[in-house]
Amino acid sequence: MATLEARRRTLSLLVLALLICVCLSNASANDRADTSVPNDLLAATANHQELIERLLANNDWRLLRFVMGRSGISTAWNEERVQDMARSMQRRGVAIARASLQHAGMIWDSASVMDQRFVQWQEIISDQQPWQHRCGPVQLLGVEDDRELLSRLAAALPLVQDLHRRYFPFNQSQERPVHIRIFPTREKYDSQDFRAGSYATYRPRQALVALWIDHQAYASDADAEAVRLIQALCHELWHAYIQYHAPGMPVWMEEGLAEIFESAVVRGDQPLQIGPDIINATNKQVLRQNLDAGRVIPLQSLMEFSNTRFSEEAQIAYPQAWSVMHSLLFAEDDAFSAIVPDVIAALRSGSFGVEAVRSAVVELDWQTIEAHWRERLEQQQETPPRPSEYPPSPL
Known part of the structure; x- marks a missing residue:
């Protein structure tokens, strides 16, 4: 194969x-x-x-x-x-x-x-003609006026790459070159017709990650804005990484994992951290509101969501996908924690989308998986978010 x-x-x-x-x-x-x-x-x-x-x-x-x-x-x-x-x-x-x-x-x-x-x-x-920095297959592009902030992001790129490789190691000699464009304003970002209302996006055909800098936020708290952009890179570069090495992952799985990586704790030049006790604060809050309002998608239905359907129901789908994937990735029971690696193995063997999930979940039914998620859901809601402290120092 x-x-x-x-x-x-x-x-x-x-x-x-x-x-x-x-x-x-x-x-x-x-x-x-x-x-x-x-x-x-x-x-x-x-x-x-x-x-x-x-x-x-x-x-x-x-x-x-x-x-x-x-x-x-x-x-x-x-x-x-x-x-x-x-x-x-x-x-x-x-x-x-x-x-x-x-x-x-x-x-x-x-x-x-x-x-x-x-x-x-x-x-x-x-x-x-932007300021440029290269880190392996990834090239960071911005404008000269943002050199200080761009240097922080450049210093964080190896940490972001290491985070993805720690959990899902693939052959590093076969990684796809990716360009990251950091736009100096929201207006310049929007002028490129990226996804409406977004602050970051990944275009697979161009191998392009795009973000924009909130200079008002940066002026009031430079470290917090740097952390936000680093976490956004954790999310978007995950898409580039997994789509190259294991294309065809169902959207709820890929986005759920991207949301987990986006919640990584940033502490100087230390390795970025995710884990069972590291919670995405925004998703946690929105999910609680959705649960209280009875807005929950059955897992078997979520599994079959297309990209379009997922985007249409983003307010429900994103936080729920994050929560479900968090419960699987960090499960103590091997029957659940093995699901994600098994899906990736199926994708790399030629399966695609829902077919890969079904081949990986042969010993479990969706009622059992949903019951496990709801049990873990209570723990997620009780876990306080762990704040980041500061971003890496400039180069």
């Missing part, structure tokens, strides 16, 4: 490579805008003159933007030149957005900014 999976991945990579070649070839054929280089640009970037001239000649806008960002350009471009480049970048951006999993949308974004505002390159760079 492992050999078959390797063949499938190899075939997928070959198909993706072919699509990229076709898209970029078409873009190059259709993308022959004015390639002259303004004198003021060359004067400002003497050390990069040859490279920039070659990139302009090849219409390689993605690399051009990177070089310009690293060159510290502060000169304004004339309006006509900006319009020409914007049109070319838009045409080029469509091909790149369709063909590249890692940089989708970034070129189009900068072209839109130029078209709408005709701003200086320095301002475009502050929006689109």
Whole structure:
């Protein structure tokens, strides 16, 4: 089965490579805008003159933007030149957005900014050429003004990765590259059409995690906002991790585990901690309200929820999924604690969704599992939340 999976991945990579070649070839054929280089640009970037001239000649806008960002350009471009480049970048951006999993949308974004505002390159760079940090397969991207907070998040990335690997160890040499975009405002985050009302999200097709900084909260309590973002990374990077290593996990299981990881206790540079006595305070409160109002989803029904249905009933589904998965992951009885590892084993063997759960729960019926959850539910409601103390120090 492992050999078959390797063949499938190899075939997928070959198909993706072919699509990229076709898209970029078409873009190059259709993308022959004015390639002259303004004198003021060359004067400002003497050390990069040859490279920039070659990139302009090849219409390689993605690399051009990177070089310009690293060159510290502060000169304004004339309006006509900006319009020409914007049109070319838009045409080029469509091909790149369709063909590249890692940089989708970034070129189009900068072209839109130029078209709408005709701003200086320095301002475009502050929006689109971000501060960067790499941690293994994960790249953190933000804007220079948020360097202090971004450094804290960068220091926490190994802790987040370690948390997932401790509970669900997979082959670390085969992890998917993931980009994390930290937007400086809620408005910039919302402009990318992420899930309405969310503060963080994961886009699997782009391997992109996106969050936004609440600067008002950061100004009043910088440590608390850093903890919130670290915990959000625990949630969203879990999606990237499990979907790559064991795709097809039912949404209630995946989201329930993500909510558990999001409640991790952050204590400096110490390993992040989850456990039977670490409770997600928000989910605990909402779940109590739902229970008092009789808003409970039978577990057998929850098991079959689609992504759409889960989102539609998020106020009930999220806290209940967290509670159920918490009762299983930290169960003292092996019959219950083995369910999650058995489901993951089934997924990695080729099962998918509900089928994987059914194959892992052959010796238990759902009434028994629900009874176990309700028993553990009382303990969850009686356990006080354990607060985080402070985030890791900046790099």
